Amino acid sequence: MAKKEVSNISGVLVKKEKEILDAWIKAQADLPAFQKGLITAKQLEEESSRFLKLLVKAVAGGNLEDITAPEYDEINKSLADLSTSRASIGFSPSETTNFILSLRQIFIRILQKEFDDRLDTLVNAGLVFADLLDKLAIVTFEAYVKGREEVIREQQKSMLELSTPVIQVWDEILILPLIGSVDSARAKQIMESLLESIVTTKSSMVIIDITGVPAVDTEVASRLLRTMQAARLMGAESILTGLSPQISQTIVHLGVDLSGFVTRASLRDGLELAFRKLKLKVTKAEG
Amino acid sequence: MKEVKETSIKSSEDVILARQVAREMAKKLGFGLADQTRITTAVSELSRNIYLYAGTGRVVIKAVSGDSGKGMEIVAEDNGPGIPDIEMVMQDGYSTSKGLGQGLPGTKRLVDEFEIKSKVGAGTIVTIKKWLR
Ligand SMILES: Nc1ncnc2c1ncn2[C@@H]1O[C@H](COP(=O)(O)OP(=O)(O)O)[C@@H](O)[C@H]1O
Numbered sequence: 001m002a003k004k005e006v007s008n009i010s011g012v013l014v015k016k017e018k019e020i021l022d023a024w025i026k027a028q029a030d031l032p033a034f035q036k037g038l039i040t041a042k043q044l045e046e047e048s049s050r051f052l053k054l055l056v057k058a059v060a061g062g063n064l065e066d067i068t069a070p071e072y073d074e075i076n077k078s079l080a081d082l083s084t085s086r087a088s089i090g091f092s093p094s095e096t097t098n099f100i101l102s103l104r105q106i107f108i109r110i111l112q113k114e115f116d117d118r119l120d121t122l123v124n125a126g127l128v129f130a131d132l133l134d135k136l137a138i139v140t141f142e143a144y145v146k147g148r149e150e151v152i153r154e155q156q157k158s159m160l161e162l163s164t165p166v167i168q169v170w171d172e173i174l175i176l177p178l179i180g181s182v183d184s185a186r187a188k189q190i191m192e193s194l195l196e197s198i199v200t201t202k203s204s205m206v207i208i209d210i211t212g213v214p215a216v217d218t219e220v221a222s223r224l225l226r227t228m229q230a231a232r233l234m235g236a237e238s239i240l241t242g243l244s245p246q247i248s249q250t251i252v253h254l255g256v257d258l259s260g261f262v263t264r265a266s267l268r269d270g271l272e273l274a275f276r277k278l279k280l281k282v283t284k285a286e287g
Numbered sequence: 288m289k290e291v292k293e294t295s296i297k298s299s300e301d302v303i304l305a306r307q308v309a310r311e312m313a314k315k316l317g318f319g320l321a322d323q324t325r326i327t328t329a330v331s332e333l334s335r336n337i338y339l340y341a342g343t344g345r346v347v348i349k350a351v352s353g354d355s356g357k358g359m360e361i362v363a364e365d366n367g368p369g370i371p372d373i374e375m376v377m378q379d380g381y382s383t384s385k386g387l388g389q390g391l392p393g394t395k396r397l398v399d400e401f402e403i404k405s406k407v408g409a410g411t412i413v414t415i416k417k418w419l420r
């Protein structure tokens with residue numbers, strides 16, 4: 001494309017920055033993302049104005065095609081940050097890319113006014129600019145996806161870090177209700193706090209409830225086995241409760257041998273067994 | 288159905304992620320609770336092996352159809368150290384990491400089709416399939 005037309009586009013962008021900004025903010029305010037109140041009007045204005053300034057700066061040298069060139073570094077980075085933060089506050093992918101795509105119409109309208117007597121220039125400029133915005137929209141989208149993955153990772157981390165309380169339900173009876181994934185680091189900490197509690201509470205029965213554990217693979221099974229073995233060495237018998245039929249079956253298929261340990265389907269059954277072993281009886285009060 | 292989900296395995300959290308992806312897909316394809324659990328557990332074993340023994344790799348989960356109807360295929364792939372003796376690692380109880388050594392033989396029992404290819408110094412690919420019935 002002719003150099004002159006490219007400089008035309010950058011020229012229009014610079015000259016009409018304020019007009020474009022106002023129209024763009026107005027268009028975005030009508031979009032569902034804003035209507036839902038995910039960001040404030042002030043944020044919208046600031047973010048739009050910052051982006052447009054960076055865009056004007058990036059195209060100033062006449063490059064409207066190669067967004068990997070150094071003059072686009074700043075805008076790429078700022079877009080990526082914006083998408084990541086929008087992903088984390090609940091913007092959908094389309095709401096996030098609309099930030100860029102909503103600019104297209106506005107700019108085309110401005111170009112129409114500028115070049116209404118020169119159709120060729122208008123069409124060319126429109127195509128070049130639409131192309132540029134598409135590229136930037138892709139940057140936005142990619143950053144959005146990364147941002148979502150980040151959110152998922154964080155959520156999982158907090159799941160992993162859920163504290164696991166050891167509860168003393170009765171003299172000599174401890175309950176360890178496991179919830180979430182009992183993988184690696186967390187499993188080790190759980191095991192340590194359980195063994196500690198056995199000593200401090202002088203308990204002889206430990207109920208480990210895995211109702212809230214979504215998957216028991218050989219690693220989790222081996223952690224459970226080791227924990228129960230260690231408890232036994234310290235004089236406490238373990239009862240493993242909350243094994244769903246599906247999980248029991250899967251454990252058997254895996255070839256993990258739980259036969260040395262007592263298991264019960266529900267926490268209730270486990271507690272009843274513990275009471276019985278300690279020769280305790282729960283009865284209804286008379287009267 | 289064209290459904291492919293790829294999870295790259297780089298940390299122990301990715302093992303959880305791969306597992307969740309597998310469960311979601313199994314549910315969506317109409318697998319019952321028992322099979323969902325089997326598939327999830329198999330994916331857990333394979334992705335954990337990647338993390339433990341190869342460091343990094345990927346798990347590709349997809350819906351497939353074949354002579355046996357519809358089903359799910361999982362490919363766990365890494366460019367790690369590879370396995371020198373496949374027969375050995377397919378035996379119950381063999382582990383180089385003080386694990387239970389039941390991950391691979393156990394996974395084989397949980398699924399309908401199991402294939403393992405490995406080359407020392409190049410990596411390992413395990414492909415498993417589970418059919419809807
Ligand atoms: N992806 C892999 N790359 C290299 N070696 C592997 C891989 N997967 C499994 N292995 C080897 O096979 C052995 C058995 O694996 P597995 O049956 O899962 O038991 P475990 O993980 O408990 O050792 C491992 O100890 C390891 O030496």
Ligand SMILES: [Mg+2]
Nearest residue numbers: 332336390391
């Ligand atoms: Mg293993």
